[in-house]
Amino acid sequence: MTRVQLSLRSTLYYAGAHLSVLAGIALAVAVLVGALLVGDSVSYTLRQAALLRLGGAHYALDTRGRYFPETLAGRLQAETRVAVAPALLLRGVAIGPGERQVNNVQIIGVEERFPGLAGQQGIRLNEGDVALNVRLAAELGVKQGDPIFIRFSKPSLLPLDAPLSSRKGDDTTRGAFTVGAIWSDDQSGRFSLSANQVMPCNAFVSLASLQKLAGLDGKVNVLLAGDAVSEERLDRSLKAVWGLGDMGLRWRNSDDISINQLESDRVILDPGVGRVAAGVGESAGALTYLVNSISREGETNSTPYSFVVALSPAPGFGLVPREMKDDEILVNRWLADELALIPGASVRMAYYEFAPGGRFAETSRVFRVRGIVAMESLLRERELAPRFPGLTDAGRCADWDIGMPLDPEKVEDKPNEAYWDAYRDTPKAFVTLRAGQAMWANRFGDLTGIRIKGGAEARAAMEDALRNNLEPQEIGFAFMPVRRIALKAAGEALDFGQLFLGMSGFVMIAALMLTALLFSFSIQQRSQETGLLLAVGFTPGRIRWLLIQEGLWVAVVGGLLGAGLGLLYTRTLIWALGHVWQGAVASTAIQFHAELATVIKGLAAGIAMALLALVVATWRQTARPARELLAQVDADLRAALDSTVPRNIKPGVLLPYLGLAVAAVLVVLGVFKPLQSPAELFFAAGGLLLVSVLGVIRLNFIRLAEGRGRLTLASLGRRNLGRRRTRSLTIVGLLAIGCFMVFAVSSMQENIEKGATERSSGTGGFALFGESSIPVLADLTSDAGWKKLRLDQEDALVGVTLVPIKVRDGDDASCLNLNRAQSPRLLGVNPEAFKVRGAFAAPWSLLQEPLVDGCVPGLAGDLNTAQWGLQKKVGDILLFRDERGTPFKVKLVGALPMRVSVFQGSILIPLSAFSGRYPSESGSRIFLADIPKGGEKGARECLARRLGKFGLDIMPAVARLREFHAVESTYMTMFLVLGGLGLLLGSAGMAIVVLRAIRERRAEFALLKAVGYSDKQVRRMIAAEHRLMLGLGLAAGGISSLAAMWPNLHEPGVSLPVTTMLAFLAGITLFHLFWIGISIRWASRVSTLSALRNQ
């Protein structure tokens, strides 16, 4: 017989004894494998969701507020030989029967090339038909054939916030459609370019219908491309095929065609275009602006609202001569006559400066009249005047519709009206380009035209230069590797495997500790066998190896069983995530998925941990003399006999007390000295306290074993704790750790509504939080804005103030998005609006201070956003691209100082920086409302009604907190449930130990009965022993958890979870008492006589 055979035979012979060990290992492996497989399943689900939402699209060009010809797709496809599909992507609302409105809908205009890329084949959308995705259909409550409306803000080529932009964009467009189909996930129903597993609300219509409805004939703003080699190749190909029209540029010629003026659909040229043009031969820049008034200096007489052209002082391009100085002005004859101007006279020009936040501030500048231009000489300038929609197409001045505030009285100025009738937008004056740009350059640019001389050849040269030298990114044309980003976001998502491993860790530890305990019981039972092997010449090492081999067989079988159970455990957890803990995964349906590699990894790790536990259990038992083993003196007894608490100071005695002292110092330090992150300190102090208290208990167990003090019936029982102190300490430790974890975590349960009206809370003290699908262009901080939207007529809104916030859509970095946000949503805020209110108790002034490194200062929406959503800390840099494709850095200068705020998932940057980077992000989409007490309901209803057409979702700010908090709260619940499971396991362990101890001590109890102890007295003795063990465990865990709980208890909305704690204590106590009762009852049934005989 070989040693392996011996170990196998022993394993089989003691199979009964090994069953409990096997069960413990199986449980530990099941928990480990199960937790890891939840991670697999969540990753798989996110990956699938990412692939479904993109279909066959690998790259996407999303120009947001810019629109370009859809024909670019065909040209690009021909160049790259990769499928490219155009789409028009707008955001709006859908209205179903009974005016049921769903906000935040993606309205997607698609044609036949889109479905192929988005994963769907052979479905065409007829004009007038709409295909809804499953979620939108469900939310609208519609089916195929039902009529619905779609409403969105009519797009404008000129950014709606631009100074001379028409504000008709505040009006929305509504189209009627019939539900032609309901598209499932695999029919591209989930299509979205943002990295979020939450299904969007999608309405697909034919591209032509949407273009017609939006007034964007032939234009799109999205290109989807298939599997190209790289985004760089796509960008290169784009440069090869794009033309002036794709760039949103066009030529305008003067009648004599001697001058060609390059203009933009957006009126103001992108800076990149100006840069390229400046390098092409001779050219001149022009900037046309509408000034508020021109008056003779020192006189009140003025002419209102005049077009003034700033021109490069270059000969042949216009009227501004090379020698003209920046403080000089040329005026036309009409203006000279109107204001009685002669050369050398001083004129004051008043104009609006475009301030951050879309506000206008009037300022003025004085010029000296250099000359007077005859009206006949202005024909070319009239022909080259830029076309401002709502302005240059108006019949009379009074009909002007532009973003700048106009004085109604001045608009109706009769001489000016007469000028408009006669000369329309012919400029009244000219200044140098430098002077003009100094006055009117804004975030959109500083040129309205570039003039070159010559014919077709010159134009071709400029076009070539633009094609070759203008980088697509400079005007917002950048292909993004959306598929790669999506898979990266899914890959970097919160690791649910680790999360569940952490949460189930205690169950696993408990299972392993019990496994070790049970294995040591089994070895102790066989001490004679061990002694015999020693006696016949086996070395302790060989015996240990034999026993470990036995453990290995048990661990392998238990592990395999556990792996199988792990699959069940995963399914149970996934079921719980779908039915009980939906909050943890933002209601995402998680699909079960098991990777063989994960199972093997979990199995191997589980077996390794189990073996380690078994080795520890084996070590002590085999390191004893054969004599003792043959005499069946067990290891615990031997240790109890041998060890005493040293009377003098020794490290073993000193350490627990030292630990207590350090823990106390940490707690005192944390209480009296406010710290950056006190939770970690207190948790560490609590943990140290727990370990130290367990150390002190261990010393006391040794003292108990020494048998000091008077002998009483109870002390007789208690001494047994010291006699078997390894197992006693295991049970006390299990109970204490479980209790500590459960209590400490339950203290993190926050009542989010408590203190939510405070300015320092996550609501900032605001009553309502609103988010619209369509931007509101009106300035809701001004009377004019309120008047425009007729909010001033509502009694329910008296005393209400609104704080509008601009939004640049990005990835949601809140806990509702399981993916890792790659480019989080940016909010442009006016820090002063919050600072004056003391809202959120945040360091708002940090947003107002420019950073020396050129970064934009940013605040994370709350602590959870920084810590979990972004995994960034103060000082970290986040990279973004502005709408022209230029990268810029946002430096986190802080975070809103609460775990959950209404801004969770976003980065807040100053409005000025926001508008500079995203000039086309017109209007505001988020609104916070301050409402007089008691008026919340009325104001909410009123705002919802008045701003309903913008798709405004308005809710109590605390309700938004509740939505976010649901995730955290669910995590807590999961932890408590799994922690409770660990405690139950600890309790079950205690039950096993009680039964085992009673079995071992049958003879002792029999003797006591023989010498006159009644059953009751024996029971009382056993109960005293185990009650003490229970009490010590709960007290050690409970007291230590108080230290860990301390900082949480000082958070607003958090209080000592007395009910939860008492419920847990009561539950665990009752459970233990039940097991103690069962064990004692079983002990009482043992025959005294047989116990004495069987000793």
Place this chain on the structure above:
Amino acid sequence: MTTPMVSLKEVAKNYPAPGGGVVQVLKSISLEVEAGKSIAIVGPSGSGKSTLLNIMGLLDVPSSGSVLLEGQNLERLGEGDKTAIRNRKIGFVFQQHHLLPQCNVLENILVPTLVAVSRAPGEAESRARDLLNQVGLSARLEYRPAQLSGGEQLRVAVVRAMINQPSLLLADEPTGSLDRAGAENLGDLLVRMNRQQGMTLIVVTHSLPLAMRMDRVYSLVDGVLIPGNT
């Protein structure tokens, strides 16, 4: 006529046999042991000596017949009453000693006193020390059972059996694990206790020398108790 300390009347004990039927271990045994006397029961292994002793010590019940202790029929007594009688009136010395490993010598001896209602703790301890002195273990008060020799452990068990001053001392193979000298010493101790304390002593033993030192000797053969020479 004085009441006997122990009276057995036609006591029988049967066990179910493995293959069915019963095994008669004790067959209609009648015995009277007067107070202050000592008797020895001898017999081959498996003859039922320990069973008989356990029945007399109220640790076991007869299949038929009755047991009287100081004239009191114990047949109808509940377990609680029997426990109280064991504590008050009966002392046991087991072959395996059954000392509590977590207690030292003195504490092991005091264990029965913890549930005795009538004795003050100080008095019990003083008596324990006195008895330990008598058996030569006064220097071993603080020792744990594992630190004692087999003979010493047995002497502790004897002292424990006598701590509550029982009127009946039952000893089951007390010298089984001792050498000849040790067995003699124990015999001396038991006889001395019997004589000095006046307690009735019933010893089950294989040791003829020990048996011969008792007032009477009985042999248990095939379940029948046969009186022997005094």
